[in-house]
Each structure stands twice: as structure tokens, then as C-alpha cells.
Amino acid sequence: MIKTPYLLFLGDAPDSLSAKVAQGIKDWRPDNAVGQFRMEGCKADLGLQDMTLAEAREAGAETLVIGVANRGGKISAAWKEVLIEALNMGFDIASGLHNLLRNEADLVAAAKASGTTLHDVRVPSVEYPIADGKKRSGKRVLAVGTDCSVGKMYTALALDEAMREKGMKSTFRATGQTGILITGEGVPLDAVIADFMAGSVEYLTPDNDDDHWDIIEGQGSLFHVSYSGVTMALIHGGQPDALILCHEPTRTHMRGLPEYSLPSMEAVRDVALTLAQVANPDCKVVGISVNTYHMSEAEADAYLAEVEERLGLPAVDPFRQGAARLADALAAL
Amino acid sequence: MIKTPYLLFLGDAPDSLSAKVAQGIKDWRPDNAVGQFRMEGCKADLGLQDMTLAEAREAGAETLVIGVANRGGKISAAWKEVLIEALNMGFDIASGLHNLLRNEADLVAAAKASGTTLHDVRVPSVEYPIADGKKRSGKRVLAVGTDCSVGKMYTALALDEAMREKGMKSTFRATGQTGILITGEGVPLDAVIADFMAGSVEYLTPDNDDDHWDIIEGQGSLFHVSYSGVTMALIHGGQPDALILCHEPTRTHMRGLPEYSLPSMEAVRDVALTLAQVANPDCKVVGISVNTYHMSEAEADAYLAEVEERLGLPAVDPFRQGAARLADALAAL
Numbered sequence: 001m002i003k004t005p006y007l008l009f010l011g012d013a014p015d016s017l018s019a020k021v022a023q024g025i026k027d028w029r030p031d032n033a034v035g036q037f038r039m040e041g042c043k044a045d046l047g048l049q050d051m052t053l054a055e056a057r058e059a060g061a062e063t064l065v066i067g068v069a070n071r072g073g074k075i076s077a078a079w080k081e082v083l084i085e086a087l088n089m090g091f092d093i094a095s096g097l098h099n100l101l102r103n104e105a106d107l108v109a110a111a112k113a114s115g116t117t118l119h120d121v122r123v124p125s126v127e128y129p130i131a132d133g134k135k136r137s138g139k140r141v142l143a144v145g146t147d148c149s150v151g152k153m154y155t156a157l158a159l160d161e162a163m164r165e166k167g168m169k170s171t172f173r174a175t176g177q178t179g180i181l182i183t184g185e186g187v188p189l190d191a192v193i194a195d196f197m198a199g200s201v202e203y204l205t206p207d208n209d210d211d212h213w214d215i216i217e218g219q220g221s222l223f224h225v226s227y228s229g230v231t232m233a234l235i236h237g238g239q240p241d242a243l244i245l246c247h248e249p250t251r252t253h254m255r256g257l258p259e260y261s262l263p264s265m266e267a268v269r270d271v272a273l274t275l276a277q278v279a280n281p282d283c284k285v286v287g288i289s290v291n292t293y294h295m296s297e298a299e300a301d302a303y304l305a306e307v308e309e310r311l312g313l314p315a316v317d318p319f320r321q322g323a324a325r326l327a328d329a330l331a332a333l
Numbered sequence: 334m335i336k337t338p339y340l341l342f343l344g345d346a347p348d349s350l351s352a353k354v355a356q357g358i359k360d361w362r363p364d365n366a367v368g369q370f371r372m373e374g375c376k377a378d379l380g381l382q383d384m385t386l387a388e389a390r391e392a393g394a395e396t397l398v399i400g401v402a403n404r405g406g407k408i409s410a411a412w413k414e415v416l417i418e419a420l421n422m423g424f425d426i427a428s429g430l431h432n433l434l435r436n437e438a439d440l441v442a443a444a445k446a447s448g449t450t451l452h453d454v455r456v457p458s459v460e461y462p463i464a465d466g467k468k469r470s471g472k473r474v475l476a477v478g479t480d481c482s483v484g485k486m487y488t489a490l491a492l493d494e495a496m497r498e499k500g501m502k503s504t505f506r507a508t509g510q511t512g513i514l515i516t517g518e519g520v521p522l523d524a525v526i527a528d529f530m531a532g533s534v535e536y537l538t539p540d541n542d543d544d545h546w547d548i549i550e551g552q553g554s555l556f557h558v559s560y561s562g563v564t565m566a567l568i569h570g571g572q573p574d575a576l577i578l579c580h581e582p583t584r585t586h587m588r589g590l591p592e593y594s595l596p597s598m599e600a601v602r603d604v605a606l607t608l609a610q611v612a613n614p615d616c617k618v619v620g621i622s623v624n625t626y627h628m629s630e631a632e633a634d635a636y637l638a639e640v641e642e643r644l645g646l647p648a649v650d651p652f653r654q655g656a657a658r659l660a661d662a663l664a665a666l
Contacts, residue, residue: 133558133590194530195523197562222565225466225612229530229566236558257466263611271607278596279558 002094002119002184003062007051007086008036011079013044013068021096022046022067024182028157032184034059036067039078044068053086063119065181066095073099075107084110094119096177121180122188124200131198131237133279138208141330142240143218143289144272146262148227148255150248151291151318152218153179155326158318159244160215162327169212173204175234179217189219189230197230201237213330216240222271223263224254235272239279242286242330243272245313249303250294265311286329288315335427335452335517336395340384340419341369344412346377346401354429355379355400357515361490365517367392369400372411377401386419396452398514399428406432408440417443427452429510454513455521457533464531464570466612471541474663475573476551476622477605479595481560481588483581484624484651485551486512488659491651492577493548495660502545506537508567512550522552522563530563534570546663549573555604556596557587568605572612575619575663576605578646582636583627598644619662621648 008022016023025033026046035051038044051059064086070076075083075097083093083101087110095101101118102108111118119125141159143152156172157179163170172179174186187200205214216238220227245265254260269285276283288307292300300317308315314325341355349356358366359379368384371377384392397419403409408416408430416426416434420443428434434451435441444451452458474492476485489505490512496503505512507519520533538547549571553560578598587593602618609616621640625633633650641648647658 131559133593135592190526190528192527193523194525194527194563194566195560197527198559222608223611225569225572226464226531227528228569228608228611229562229564230527231562232555232565233527233562236561239558259468260466260611267607271604274600274604275555275561278556278561278593 004032005034006063006065007056007061008033008067009064010038010042010044011068012039012041016044019044019068021178028182034061063092063094087111087114087116092117096121121177128196128200131202136207138212140214140240141242142216142238143244143246145221145246146268147221150246152246155289156215156217158323162323173214173216175217197233198237235276236279244287246289248291287313287326290317292317337365338367339396339398340389340394341366341400342397343371343375343377344401345372345374349377352377352401354511361515367394396425396427420444420447420449425450429454454510461529461533464535469540471545473547473573474575475549475571476577476579478554478579479601480554483579485579488622489548489550491656492659495656506547506549508550530566531570568609569612577620579622581624620646620659623650625650
């Protein structure tokens with residue numbers, strides 16, 4: 001568990017796209033961020049207050065979160081200077097970078113000297129159990145996609161927000177680096193050892209109040225041959241009561257797999273539901289989330305209406321419309 | 334890759350069941366074993382020649398394979414004495430034990446001093462790639478089960494034997510500890526990091542002659558909630574041309590999951606085939622392997638006949654009848 005609130009480190013970000021972790025925190029957990037820290041030449045700006053390390057500490061920041069991708073796969077000397085100063089001032093540091101903080105001797109030494117913590121959220125910090133499949137109390141909903149990167153995390157976060165607005169009890173359960181940094185906790189599922197994947201999802205979504213919903217961030221797709229095993233573990237470890245189908249209609253092939261075309265939503269619905277009902281016979285597909293970013297508003301509206309009619313389920317783009325109708329579908333279960 | 338031939342170390346095995354790794358090597362790769370090494374009190378006997386370490390070295394043994402489960406989860410002092418002597422005499426040691434050879438300082442020191450190798454086959458020794466899903470040449474068959482431990486490895490090894498007898502080109506591809514020790518190589522799939530599971534299976538079953546069959550050892554089951562992600566990665570990483578359904582008809586619940594009943598063979602056939610056809614649209618289910626160990630011969634015959642009729646596929650118990658009819662089904666593809 002990462003201590004909040006954060007100071008968001010944008011470094012020398014070359015553009016705003018490279019700061020999407022920080023943007024996610026600002027969008028979804030604005031209370032978690034006291035401000036932003038930008039170095040010379042930084043081209044990203046979240047519109048948060050620019051702060052020095054000292055100002056941020058004074059404002060209560062506990063953790064410096066690296067909210068930006070680094071260039072060239074290494075932590076630069078310029079970054080290092082800031083990070084070491086932050087550790088010396090009592091900040092923990094959290095990072096989802098591929099190159100781990102714990103492999104940098106100077107950061108490790110500074111953290112040790114100051115009694116602070118380095119969080120590499122890309123690596124599991126828990127020994128997860130093997131899944132036992134026992135029925136847990138509380139309810140769970142999982143986003144399943146026709147492909148990777150179709151908006152499953154966005155859908156889950158939007159759904160969490162919509163449910164809270166309706167006074168429902170919900171918790172977003174992160175299963176990837178960005179989600180973990182946004183909420184401060186979760187399971188980096190793609191880095192878990194095969195035998196413990198489903199167990200880590202059980203660990204992430206324990207017994208809860210009968211009217212509480214865990215909103216589990218999806219990963220991969222049952223139809224994406226590189227990552228389908230991860231998706232499968234989410235479906236069985238999560239034992240969801242409800243599935244939401246996620247789709248991006250303009251994609252011409254599976255992400256990273258030019259030889260593979262996308263499955264239909266019907267195909268995903270059928271096989272995901274069959275497998276989900278192994279762990280939870282009452283599981284239902286309750287709604288559809290479409291990422292219409294590459295469509296005009298008129299195209300998007302027409303597409304959503306067509307999908308809604310064809311599959312007989314509420315279909316929304318949570319970015320354009322919010323996820324209130326998906327929350328209603330869960331409330332009606 | 335583990336150097337052959339082996340000396341099979343049976344230690345102080347309390348019974349023959351505890352020596353099932355050694356038994357597997359003797360049954361399936363008899364040429365790989367020059368003899369057995371038994372300590373005082375050993376209750377297992379493979380019927381191989383008992384040898385001292387020196388005799389085995391003289392007979393050409395390159396690797397001492399720990400063919401027995403240890404008691405209490407530690408490597409005893411009595412074992413240590415033998416293992417260190419073996420390393421000093423130039424043996425490599427291979428083990429599938431949970432407690433790793435590499436974590437024993439005295440073994441590591443002896444291996445270093447003698448220039449020998451410690452193989453912990455439970456742990457991957459390769460950095461596997463992420464699966465790219467590209468079509469590979471050659472053919473592949475995968476055993477998929479209604480449950481764990483229903484005879485998938487046995488089926489694959491029997492099929493390999495039957496295909497060789499018919500003059501077909503085949504290679505058994507091990508995906509678990511026992512299979513790796515039997516053949517000397519493979520992927521310990523349950524210990525691979527989630528993101529690389531399917532890639533490790535691609536790595537295990539590379540391009541090959543058009544008329545060559547990789548016979549991929551199955552793991553878990555799509556219907557076993559603890560391990561289904563591993564099964565899924567085999568189905569997509571293996572891009573099989575053919576599936577063989579494996580079943581144990583007397584089991585009352587899924588292994589280790591008392592609340593879960595077994596799926597029908599039809600249910601496994603349908604969902605496994607749907608998912609396999611994502612990676613290989615031409616994939617077919619070609620036969621059924623039933624473990625009838627707990628049935629009388631008459632019961633087994635009646636059951637196999639009924640299954641064969643019901644599913645319209647050849648159904649055999651490879652332990653009772655060999656796998657020739659499954660090999661014929663592959664040859665006919």
C-alpha cells in the first residue's frame with residue numbers, strides 16, 4: 001500500500017502523452033495529488049500547482065509518484081538528483097517503470113539512510129496463494145475485452161465513480177501498473193508467477209459486505225494469444241457476478257498481432273460467460289463499453305444504438321457519456 | 334538441457350509411489366537410465382541395476398537425477414553426503430524438488446569446485462519472449478483435460494511412443510517437472526511469469542518439418558479455477574492442430590476443489606476448441622483418452638464404447654490399450 005497524498009513527478013516529459021500515469025491519478029483520484037513537480041524542459045502540464053519538493057512536503061505529500069515514462073529505458077542523472085533529494089526529505093517513491101528503483105544502488109542507499117520506501121509496482125510484493133475457488137461474500141464485476149487496450153481500466157474507473165455517485169458501495173481493484181499507482185494498491189498481474197495468478201485475484205477481492213462491489217480491472221483478452229492466460233485467471237480468480245464487454249470498433253487487428261482480426265462481441269460474450277460460470281454459475285453479462293475515440297459523435301451514437309439493439313444490453317462510451325447506465329445495470333442485478 | 338544418461342537417485346524412499354519421477358524415466362526413456370542408487374532403508378525398487386556412484390560413472394552416467402520426493406520439505410544430511418560425493422565425482426544433479434538445490438550452500442560450493450551443474454527444473458532457466466502468435470511450420474497436438482491429474486502427461490508420452498512405432502516424426506514437449514526430468518528438457522510452465530507463459534510455449538514448440546508432430550504435455554484444465562490460466566496459455570502458445578480430451582470418470586470433484594464438480598467432456602471440447610481456433614482455425618478435436626484405473630476391465634470397456642459412440646471420436650485408455658488409435662487419428666488429419 002502506497003502512502004497518499006502524492007506529489008506527481010513529471011520530470012522532463014517530452015509530451016503530455018508520456019505523462020499518462022500522472023494524468024490518470026489527476027483524473028480519477030484528484031484528492032491523492034497535492035501538486036506536480038516539473039523539471040526544466042518538461043512539456044507536460046496537468047494543470048496542478050507546480051511545487052518544489054519542500055512545498056509538497058509541507059502540503060502533506062508522502063510519496064513522490066513517477067507519473068511519466070522515461071526515455072531510453074534508464075533513470076537519468078537529472079532524475080536521480082531529484083529522486084535522491086526527495087528520499088532525503090522523507091518522501092517514499094513509487095514507480096511503474098520497467099527499470100526498477102530497487103536496482104539503483106544510489107536510490108537504495110538514500111532510502112535506507114532516510115528510512116523511506118521504494119515501491120516498484122511492476123513487481124509483486126506479496127507471496128500470493130494458489131486459488132481455492134471458495135465462494136466469497138460481496139459482489140464483483142469484471143471488464144473483459146475483445147482486445148488489449150480497448151478501455152477496460154477506464155471503464156472500471158468510470159463505473160466506480162458512477163456507482164459512488166449513486167450511493168452504491170464499490171472499490172476499484174487495480175491489476176496493472178497504472179491502476180495501482182492511481183489507487184495506491186493492487187496486484188501487478190502480468191508479473192505474477194503462473195501458478196498464483198488466480199490466487200492473486202482472489203487475494204485482491206476478498207470477502208466483503210453483501211452489497212459491496214469490487215470493480216476488477218481487466219487485462220488482455222481471451223482472444224489475444226499473448227495474454228489470454230492472464231485474462232483467464234481474472235475470470236476464475238475474480239469469480240465475477242457480472243461481466244462488462246469492452247470493445248474498440250475501429251481497430252483493424254489485435255494489438256501487436258497483425259495476423260489476428262478482432263473477435264465479435266458475441267464471441268467474447270459467449271466464451272467468457274461459459275468460463276465465468278465455472279467459478280460463479282450466476283454470472284451475467286450486463287453491459288457494453290465501447291471506446292469510440294476514433295469516431296465522430298454521430299458515428300458513435302449510431303454505433304452504440306446498433307450494438308445495444310443487437311446484443312440487447314446497455315451500450316455506452318464512458319468517456320463521452322459516463323458509466324451511469326452500467327451502474328444501473330449492476331444495481332438491477 | 335540435462336545431460337544423459339542418468340543415474341536415478343531413489344534415496345531412502347518410503348514407498349514406490351514416492352519414486353514416481355524415477356519410475357517415469359524408467360518407463361518412458363529407459364535408455365536414459367544406466368541404473369538406480371538406493372540408500373539404506375529405501376523401499377522403492379525400479380528393477381534397474383543397483384550401482385554405486387563410481388560404477389554409474391564408469392557406465393557413462395552424466396547426471397544424478399533425484400527421482401524421489403523428499404520428506405519434510407528439506408534435503409536431509411544423509412542425502413547431502415551422497416549428492417556432494419556425486420558432484421565431486423563429476424555428476425551434474427537434476428531435481429524437481431520444491432526446495433531448490435541452488436539454495437543449498439554446500440551443494441553450490443561442491444558444484445563450483447568440480448565444474449558441475451545443478452539443474453532445478455522447477456524454475457525457468459530461460460528468459461522467454463512474449464508470444465507473437467505467428468504461424469509455425471510442423472504440427473502440434475495438445476492434451477486438454479476435464480481436470481488436473483487425469484493422465485495428460487501419460488497420454489502424451491504414450492502417443493509419442495505409438496507415433497514412433499508407426500514411423501511418424503514426433504517429439505514429446507514437457508511442460509512440467511516430471512516430464513522435464515524424463516526427457517531432459519522442457520518448460521516448467523507453472524513457474525513462468527504470467528506475461529511470458531504463451532511465449533514460453535511458442536519457444537518450446539518452434540518451427541519444424543511439415544510432417545513432424547510436437548506432442549505438448551497439458552497442464553491444469555480450462556475448468557480448474559486455480560490453474561486455468563496456465564491451460565489457456567498452452568492452448569494459445571501451442572497453436573495446436575489437434576486436441577485430445579483427457580478424462581477420469583470416477584472423480585467426484587475437481588482436484589483440490591471439493592465445491593467444484595467436473596465438466597462434461599462435451600463442455601471441455603466446445604470451449605477448448607473455440608479458443609484453440611483463435612490461434613489455429615484448422616484445429617480439431619481428434620480423440621479421447623480416459624484414465625480407467627479405478628474401473629474393472631469390463632466397466633472400462635463399456636465406458637470407452639459409450640464415450641466413443643457419444644462423442645464420435647476414438648476413445649482409449651492408453652495405459653490399458655496403448656495410444657495407437659490416437660496416433661492413427663493424427664495420421665489421418
